[in-house]
Amino acid sequence: MKFTIDWLKNYVDLDGLLPEELTDKLTMLGLEVEGMTTLFEELADVKVARILEAVPHPNADTLQLCKVAVGDEQYEIVCGAPNARAGLLTPVALSGTVLPGNFKIKKSKVRGVVSNGMLCSEKELGLSEESDGIMELPENLQHGDSFIHAMGLSDIQIEVDLTPNRADCASVIGIAREVAGFRGTALKLPLENGAISRQSEEFSVEIEAPDLCPRYAGRLIRNVTIGPSPWWLQRRLISIGLRPINNVVDVTNFVMMEYGQPLHAFDFDTLEGGKIIVRTPRSDELNFVTLDEKERKLDPEMLMICDAKHPVAVAGIMGGMNSEVSETTTNILLESACFNDISIRRTARKLNLASDASYRFERGVDPEGTINAMNRAVQLLLELAGGSCPESEGIDAYPGRKPAKTLALHIQRCNELNGIELSRAQIASMLESIGIHCENPDEETLLVTPPSFRVDIERQADLVEEVARLYGYDRIPVSLPTVNLSYPEQDPARLLRLETSDIFARLGFSEAINYSFSSSDHLDMMNLTADDPRRKQVELLNPLNEEQSAMRTMLIPGLLENVGRNIRFQKTSLKLFEIGKVFTPTEENLQPVENTRLAGVLSGNIYGEFDPLYHKQRNVDIFDAKGCIEYLLQALRLNTTAADNIVSFEILQEKEPFVESGRHLSLFSDKKVIGSLGKLSDDVVKSFGIKQQVYFFDIDFDILCSLTALPKSFSPLPVYPSVKRDIALVVADNVSAGELLQSVRESREKLIEHSEIFDIFKGGKIPEGYKSVALSITYRSPSKTLTEKNVEKAHSKIVKTLTDTFGGQFREA
Structure with a gap:
C-alpha cells in the first residue's frame, strides 16, 4: 500500500509529526513501513x-x-x-x-x-x-x-507492507484512521455516510450468486464528457505509481486508493437490456477478453458481471473490452460491490491476473462502505466530467446483510495475555480511537462491536491483539515465561555404555548384538565345571528352538558363534565386542537377577585383512587384548592412582576353565575380581568350529559403572624441557614387569611425567631363573628447567624404591 504525506494530510492532522516519527509509529502499530521515498x-x-x-x-x-x-x-x-x-x-x-x-x-x-x-x-x-x-x-x-x-510534486511517498488481515489499511483513509488513533485527533472524511433512497428505473441489478456477492450497488451518470483529469488528480495518482488515463477511470482509481473500495465504470450504452446480472459463466461463455486485450479461459465457478446477454467483467478483478469506457462514452454505470474474498482469490490465481482491485477484494472489503465510496466517486465525476445523476438514486442489492456482532473482552484476561496492566477505561479509549465501539456492562468486561471495515476481528483474541498493538509492542515489558525447563537427568550407566561403545569403535571393533537366549550346550562347550554358578540357567517354557532354550549366563559363547560364522564367510580377522545382559535365576516364580557385562573377542591379523601394504602380518596376542582394556580404562579415567577405585591386572593361579594356562590375566578393583582376559583354550574354540587362536576379555560392566573416575581437568602444554633416564633391573622370573612399572607410578614422585617398559631380556649373562626388565622414566618440572641435581635426586629415590621392593641387581641401561 502506497500513499503520500501530502495526501494523508487531507484526512488527519499531521502538524508537528516528522516523517520518520510517522513511519516508526506505523511500524510499531503492525503496519510495517517498507520504504520512504522523496518524490521527483x-x-x-x-x-x-x-x-x-x-x-x-x-x-x-x-x-x-x-x-x-x-x-x-x-x-x-x-x-x-x-x-x-x-x-x-x-x-x-x-x-x-x-x-x-x-x-x-x-x-x-x-x-x-x-x-x-x-x-x-x-x-x-x-x-x-x-x-x-x-x-x-x-x-x-x-x-x-x-x-x-x-506543481505540488514535492512530496514523500511511504510504502506499507500490509499483513493479509489488515484489509482496512489498504486505503489512505484506513492509514489516516490509525494515525488519528495514536495522535488522539479526529478523522476527517470527505463525505458523511450516505444511502441510496430512491430505486432507479433506468437499469436493474440481479444477483444470481448471493454467496459470492453479498452486496452490489450501482448509479447511472448521464451526459459525461470524457477527457483528461485535472492536475491535482493526476498528481495524486502519479505520486503512488498509477498512470492517469481519463477523468472517469482516474476517479475510480483515486476513490479506490482513498476508501479502499474498488469501483468500476461501464459504458452504459454497451450493456444489453440495461441490466447487470451477477452470476457464473455458462458453458458457451468460457472465453472472455479483459481490458488488457488478453483472452481469458474461464472456469464455471468464476464470478462474472454480465448484462442481459453476455459477461462484461470478471467480478472484482478486471472489466472487459466490450464495456470499456472510451472517448465516445457519454453515459456510465458506476459499480460498487462487495465480493466473496475466497472466490476472488481463486479466480485471480487461476487466471494469473492480479490487479489493485483484486488485491483488496482478496483481503475483504467493508460491506458497509460500498455506498460511501460510490457517492464520493459520483461527487468527483459530476465535478470533473459533468453529466447528471439524480441524488440518492440508484440500486443497492444487499442479499448478504449480516447483523453486527458483539464480542466480550475480559479485562483481566487481556492484561494477563499482554503482560500489562490497563484499566477498562484505558482499553476502551484505545479501541474507540480507531472506530471500535465499546460498552461497559460491568467492571471486568467490555462489550465490543467491531466496525464493518474490520473484517479481521472475529474473537476475543483479536481484540487482545488490538490492545497490544495500540498500546505499543515496544512498550510491553520483556520477560521470560515461567516454564520448567529442567532437562531430565540422564542415566549415568547408559551414558557410560554409549561412551564405551564409541571407544571400542575407535579401536577398530565391531559391536555385536546377540539374542539373550542361548543353548544349554554352550556350557559344556565352554568347559564349565559342574558346580560353576553359570551352569544355573533360566529355562524357557516355550523356546523358539533348541538353540535358544535358556537365558544366557555368559556373553563369550555368543561372540564365539559370531567368530565361527564370520570365518565361514572367509572373514578371518575379527575384533568384536558386546555389552549385554546375563541372567542368574533366583527362587522359583521370581524374576532372575540381571547383570550387564562387557565382553570382546580378537582373532586373526591384528591389522585386518586388507592392510598388507603398510603392516606386516601379525596375529593378535594377549597384549593386544590387555591393551584394549588399558585404553578403555585410560579413556574412562580409571587407570590412574589419583582415581578412587583403580583397576589393576594380576595373574592368579585359579583361572577360568575355558582359558589356556599361563595366558590369562584377572582384573581387580578394590581387591575384587571384576573380569578376566586371555587366550581361549584350543579345545573350546574347536568346539565352536574355529581353527585359529581367539583372545577374549570379559568384565562386569555394572561394577565398572560404579567406579568413581578422576574428574576431567586441563593441563597446559609444557614449556620446560624434559629429561629421560633408563633403568635396567635384573629380577626373578616370578616378578612381573608390570609390578615394577606400577611401583614407579605409585611412588608419587612429582617430577615423573611418564614411565614405560621398553625391553625384557633373558639369557646371555642373565642367570638362569632371572630376567632383565628395562624401564624408561621421563622427568619434567612444570615451573622450571631441571638441573642434574634435581634429576639425580628423584632418580635415586626411584632406584631405591625398586631395590627395596623387588631386590635384584640394578645397572644403568
Missing part, C-alpha cells in the same frame, strides 16, 4: 519558463526557435513541439540538468542554431507514458520557480 528528486533542477517568442527555425521546417524567460534570465531554445507558442508556461531543463533515465541536457547546436536547454513534455519528465507536445502549465505560476514545488 530527479526533477529538482527543472524550472518553470514562459515562452516570450516562438518563430520558425531558419534551417528547419518542423522546428521553432523559442525565446524563454526563466526568472530574470532569458534563453534561446530550439523546440519541435507543435504546441510551443508565445505566452505559454512550460517546464524547462537548462544546460546541465539531468532528466529521468540519466539523460543530461547540454548546450548544443541544432541545425546551426545554439539551443541552451530543452522545453519538456510529461513523458520526458517521467510523468506520463505518452505526450503530444510540451507540458502546458497553469497561468497562475511564476516563471523561474522550481517546477516540482510549483
Whole structure:
C-alpha cells in the first residue's frame, strides 16, 4: 500500500509529526513501513519558463526557435513541439540538468542554431507514458520557480507492507484512521455516510450468486464528457505509481486508493437490456477478453458481471473490452460491490491476473462502505466530467446483510495475555480511537462491536491483539515465561555404555548384538565345571528352538558363534565386542537377577585383512587384548592412582576353565575380581568350529559403572624441557614387569611425567631363573628447567624404591 504525506494530510492532522516519527509509529502499530521515498528528486533542477517568442527555425521546417524567460534570465531554445507558442508556461531543463533515465541536457547546436536547454513534455519528465507536445502549465505560476514545488510534486511517498488481515489499511483513509488513533485527533472524511433512497428505473441489478456477492450497488451518470483529469488528480495518482488515463477511470482509481473500495465504470450504452446480472459463466461463455486485450479461459465457478446477454467483467478483478469506457462514452454505470474474498482469490490465481482491485477484494472489503465510496466517486465525476445523476438514486442489492456482532473482552484476561496492566477505561479509549465501539456492562468486561471495515476481528483474541498493538509492542515489558525447563537427568550407566561403545569403535571393533537366549550346550562347550554358578540357567517354557532354550549366563559363547560364522564367510580377522545382559535365576516364580557385562573377542591379523601394504602380518596376542582394556580404562579415567577405585591386572593361579594356562590375566578393583582376559583354550574354540587362536576379555560392566573416575581437568602444554633416564633391573622370573612399572607410578614422585617398559631380556649373562626388565622414566618440572641435581635426586629415590621392593641387581641401561 502506497500513499503520500501530502495526501494523508487531507484526512488527519499531521502538524508537528516528522516523517520518520510517522513511519516508526506505523511500524510499531503492525503496519510495517517498507520504504520512504522523496518524490521527483530527479526533477529538482527543472524550472518553470514562459515562452516570450516562438518563430520558425531558419534551417528547419518542423522546428521553432523559442525565446524563454526563466526568472530574470532569458534563453534561446530550439523546440519541435507543435504546441510551443508565445505566452505559454512550460517546464524547462537548462544546460546541465539531468532528466529521468540519466539523460543530461547540454548546450548544443541544432541545425546551426545554439539551443541552451530543452522545453519538456510529461513523458520526458517521467510523468506520463505518452505526450503530444510540451507540458502546458497553469497561468497562475511564476516563471523561474522550481517546477516540482510549483506543481505540488514535492512530496514523500511511504510504502506499507500490509499483513493479509489488515484489509482496512489498504486505503489512505484506513492509514489516516490509525494515525488519528495514536495522535488522539479526529478523522476527517470527505463525505458523511450516505444511502441510496430512491430505486432507479433506468437499469436493474440481479444477483444470481448471493454467496459470492453479498452486496452490489450501482448509479447511472448521464451526459459525461470524457477527457483528461485535472492536475491535482493526476498528481495524486502519479505520486503512488498509477498512470492517469481519463477523468472517469482516474476517479475510480483515486476513490479506490482513498476508501479502499474498488469501483468500476461501464459504458452504459454497451450493456444489453440495461441490466447487470451477477452470476457464473455458462458453458458457451468460457472465453472472455479483459481490458488488457488478453483472452481469458474461464472456469464455471468464476464470478462474472454480465448484462442481459453476455459477461462484461470478471467480478472484482478486471472489466472487459466490450464495456470499456472510451472517448465516445457519454453515459456510465458506476459499480460498487462487495465480493466473496475466497472466490476472488481463486479466480485471480487461476487466471494469473492480479490487479489493485483484486488485491483488496482478496483481503475483504467493508460491506458497509460500498455506498460511501460510490457517492464520493459520483461527487468527483459530476465535478470533473459533468453529466447528471439524480441524488440518492440508484440500486443497492444487499442479499448478504449480516447483523453486527458483539464480542466480550475480559479485562483481566487481556492484561494477563499482554503482560500489562490497563484499566477498562484505558482499553476502551484505545479501541474507540480507531472506530471500535465499546460498552461497559460491568467492571471486568467490555462489550465490543467491531466496525464493518474490520473484517479481521472475529474473537476475543483479536481484540487482545488490538490492545497490544495500540498500546505499543515496544512498550510491553520483556520477560521470560515461567516454564520448567529442567532437562531430565540422564542415566549415568547408559551414558557410560554409549561412551564405551564409541571407544571400542575407535579401536577398530565391531559391536555385536546377540539374542539373550542361548543353548544349554554352550556350557559344556565352554568347559564349565559342574558346580560353576553359570551352569544355573533360566529355562524357557516355550523356546523358539533348541538353540535358544535358556537365558544366557555368559556373553563369550555368543561372540564365539559370531567368530565361527564370520570365518565361514572367509572373514578371518575379527575384533568384536558386546555389552549385554546375563541372567542368574533366583527362587522359583521370581524374576532372575540381571547383570550387564562387557565382553570382546580378537582373532586373526591384528591389522585386518586388507592392510598388507603398510603392516606386516601379525596375529593378535594377549597384549593386544590387555591393551584394549588399558585404553578403555585410560579413556574412562580409571587407570590412574589419583582415581578412587583403580583397576589393576594380576595373574592368579585359579583361572577360568575355558582359558589356556599361563595366558590369562584377572582384573581387580578394590581387591575384587571384576573380569578376566586371555587366550581361549584350543579345545573350546574347536568346539565352536574355529581353527585359529581367539583372545577374549570379559568384565562386569555394572561394577565398572560404579567406579568413581578422576574428574576431567586441563593441563597446559609444557614449556620446560624434559629429561629421560633408563633403568635396567635384573629380577626373578616370578616378578612381573608390570609390578615394577606400577611401583614407579605409585611412588608419587612429582617430577615423573611418564614411565614405560621398553625391553625384557633373558639369557646371555642373565642367570638362569632371572630376567632383565628395562624401564624408561621421563622427568619434567612444570615451573622450571631441571638441573642434574634435581634429576639425580628423584632418580635415586626411584632406584631405591625398586631395590627395596623387588631386590635384584640394578645397572644403568
